[in-house]
Amino acid sequence: MATEYRDNFCPVCGYDIMPHFKGHFADEICPSCGIQFNYEDTAGGSEEMRKGVYLEWRLKWIKDGKKWFYKDDALKPENWNPDEQLKNLLKN
Numbered sequence: 001m002a003t004e005y006r007d008n009f010c011p012v013c014g015y016d017i018m019p020h021f022k023g024h025f026a027d028e029i030c031p032s033c034g035i036q037f038n039y040e041d042t043a044g045g046s047e048e049m050r051k052g053v054y055l056e057w058r059l060k061w062i063k064d065g066k067k068w069f070y071k072d073d074a075l076k077p078e079n080w081n082p083d084e085q086l087k088n089l090l091k092n
């Protein structure tokens with residue numbers, strides 16, 4: 001199924017998620033923006049609605065100041081830059 005985001009990046013915040021999730025998003029929480037995949041984004045199974053969910057999360061995350069979600073910084077990249085990270089969503 002075609003999606004508007006790249007599979008290895010969080011569709012909400014652009015965090016490069018794959019090294020941590022070992023190939024799938026199932027029931028995982030993005031350490032950057034805090035969305036829980038297959039929970040917050042079920043959207044009744046509708047791909048269109050899911051895009052809306054991701055967009056809503058992204059806008060909320062940006063509005064809240066693009067804070068690192070995960071309480072410990074173990075997964076946080078060195079020199080983490082949320083604005084640079086968001087650009088990952090555009091490289092399709």
Ligand SMILES: [Zn+2]
Binds near residue numbers: 010011013030032033
């Ligand atoms: Zn994220």
